[in-house]
Amino acid sequence: MNIALENVTKTFGTFRALQDVCLDVKDGELLALLGPSGSGKTTLLRIIAGLDVPDHDGKSVIRFDGKQVDWSAAQQRLVGFVFQHYALFRTMTVFENIAFGLRVGPREMRGSEADIRKKVNDLLSLIQLESMADRYPSQLSGGQRQRVALARALAIEPKILLLDEPFGALDAKVRQGLRRWLRRLHDEIHVTSVLVTHDQEEALEVADRVVIMNAGRVEQAGTPEEVFHSPASAFVMDFLGNVNLFHARMDGDAVRPASADGASAAEGEAAGKAARILVRPHDLDISVVENGASVLRARVLRIQTAGSMVKVEVVGDSGENVVVEIPHERFRSLGIARDDLVFVSLKDSSLFVEDYSI
């Protein structure tokens, strides 16, 4: 089922949680809503589910498959919702939790006890917890609880599955396993899914498309490749991974160091336009001799070799902290050590230049 949101605005008191959000979720895709906390992503999810209503400003429209659902109650929307803290019914067994949605529907829609039993058992085998049917939620681990919550949401055969930070409360290892499992599950059942997360790695790994939100607005929507490699704003670039921020001058298309060559403010006009540059650590390089591409003269502060890349932290002449990631071979050939003087240069790939004027 396809979801279309038009001009959704939501205000809590004086706080504007969502501002004219427009969003399309295609049938069968897994879309991630990514943003820092307070960016409105959970509110948006609750509005899709019908647990919250958008402001009555006459502009907002929510459509499922073209049909407007603004006024239909959460019970009627057939939307599966998975909560961050599982929200399992602690007074019921795993079996009864999953069966809940099958027992409360309109009487004529409810199956027989045998149908319910079969369906719940199928779901239990889908989440690989057949042996846990009679346990209570308090007797399960976090990962198991989240799988039960997912099975409970799937039991009503929802046309849309909404997941609110589903792995947020789990430790890193379980989280990784579960999200791969979720991706495989989605490839099997193809239910239109929206996943809310503040973890960029999770969004980029799992989703077909990523929507990045900030302060109640959509900053950018696109495939993981698009948003990662061509961010539409400094915010997106910053949010999708570590970035370095330093000041430099733009001389046409070329970047010149702002301070290393001693260009004073008076000479600024001649030396080019002031700019704020955002670059990912792996898009920078280090050399021991100054060359034409150098943008920063700096001193090595720390070297961290544990990991797939060597992380070199340097401090520029005017005090800016910059992190550079270089391959191990490159590091060995450089032979640099703490307190050495180095020059940082840009590789050709993506950087984000902001207009910057005081």
Next chain:
Amino acid sequence: MSVTAQPAAIASAAGTPPVSREEPAWVRRTLLAIAFAFLILILFVPLAAVFTEALRKGIGPYFNALLEPATLSAIRLTLLTAAIVVPLNAVFGLSSAWLITHFEFRGRNLLLTLIDLPFAVSPVISGLIYVVLLGSHSVLGGWLAEHGVRIIFAVPGIVLATLFVTFPFVARELIPLMQEQGSEDESAAVTLGANGWQTFWRVTLPRVKWALLYGLILCNARAIGEFGAVSVVSGHIRGLTNTMPLHVEILYNEYDFVGAFAVASLLAMFALATIGAKSLIEWRLRRESSLAVEVQRVEQAV
């Protein structure tokens, strides 16, 4: 990472070694002795005295005193009052706790304060408020009297006054629990297609049932034992508007000590039963929460 916490594992994890305290033994023994002496003097001696006085003339007079028509009527009225007040307060308490914990509205803090009001004012004042509001000299009371409805110095007044002084028990017990539990479970039930009624009976009520029962037991104890507020509105009409606590006072003032202490012993037995039920429920409540905590601890350890 498939952790299956067995009860045995939980028990062993729970049995942490006692923390050793560097207090000399005589300090501990003295403190214990003081505490016990105090308890015996303040609680146990009076309780024993009630039963001794009641049985002073033997078991026969004791039962005869209890079977007096006026005494039986006082017992009936007290039970009737409790039977009306406790269910009403269950409904009021549940709905006000629900309102306060699940909605943000103007006057929420005022409502919270009002719930505490009966605890804050003296019960005699609570009774007087009803006399002033509904007595035969008031506008409302006069109008009601013209239509043949008597509230003050009659059973409805006793029920109202008792309702007022016992109102906070259920709400006060439920509010912190509901606040802690939040409303995610209810949201989950709604997205699964449950209507409001189903959500309440299947999700909300089972989660708070022990706390609710706890509040109801306290409410019931107070409803049966209330003296001050009821005394003001009752009018002390023997056989008609006398509750058990009021009846104890009347018998005592008439030097019918066996009768007074016999009724008092019923109240005392009821109090003991309440304490028993209360600790049973407390134990259940604690067990449920500590079980959850233990499972989490075992999980993290593995």
